[in-house]
Amino acid sequence: MSLATTPAAATAKPRRTELAAFLRARRARLTPEDVGMAPGLRRRTPGLRREEVAQLAGVGVTWYTWLEQGRPINASEQVLNAVARTLRLDPAERAHLFHLAGIRPTDLYEEACKAQPEVQSILDALNPLPAAISSARYDILRWNDAYQALFPGATLSEEGRRNSLWCTATVPDCCNAFVNRAEELPRMVAVLRAGYGRHVGEPLWEDFIRDLREASPDFAGLWAQQDVAAHSSRLKIFRHAAVGEVRMTATNLSVLGMPEARMVVYTPNDDASREAVAWLREHPGAAPVDHLH
Structure with a gap:
């Protein structure tokens, strides 16, 4: 040709x-x-x-x-x-x-991911369903009370890493919020790879991927596989020391005016999970793990 x-x-x-x-x-x-x-x-x-x-x-x-x-x-x-x-x-x-x-x-991605103030009102209205705005790099941009109650480790992340993929890949299994991490982490990395294709060579993306490869051998191995995937509704099983396992379906929604971001809404799969999220909202200080390293 x-x-x-x-x-x-x-x-x-x-x-x-x-x-x-x-x-x-x-x-x-x-x-x-x-x-x-x-x-x-x-x-x-x-x-x-x-x-x-x-x-x-x-x-x-x-x-x-x-x-x-x-x-x-x-x-x-x-x-x-x-x-x-x-x-x-x-x-x-x-x-x-x-x-x-x-x-x-280089700054277009960051501009495209800025959540408008009115989006927070929508997130708040979704309570008691946990919901957040996430970038294509899995940065957590905005969230509601139910999301923070279920994932305090992500919203209060240290070192400026308020990022769900970073938490999933680097937190030890004993403290990781994911029960089905082995199934979901490869999928998350494949979705990140699809987003990365639009940002190859951009410093913010390259730095994030380099840091995550250094911090997580699991991520480094999965990243090397070159798998690519699109977002889809997924069953996510989480654990919280105060309420045990919580089974949720994660649904990704597009947000007009934020082409590089998405709204993720978590719907409880059963009554026990729904009651667990309600209890966590009423007890926002409940520790997600029962031990310290």
């Missing part, structure tokens, strides 16, 4: 065409007064001129002209950020700019 017929090559030209139109439209909505420049005379088109955008962004006029013409030129994250600031792009517009340019900014 020739380079011109590859899927990447087939989509590159339409993306550049869309990028050119987007930049022209964003430039047209700004006036010189918006950016602190004198209006000047004889403006034939609305908005800023190309040379003015280039000057304000600190890039060459020719380079910016080629970018706006949709030519196949290289654009770095630093330069695109300068263009985005000059054109007064909001977060959604900035993400769109980078996507059209074929570049993924």
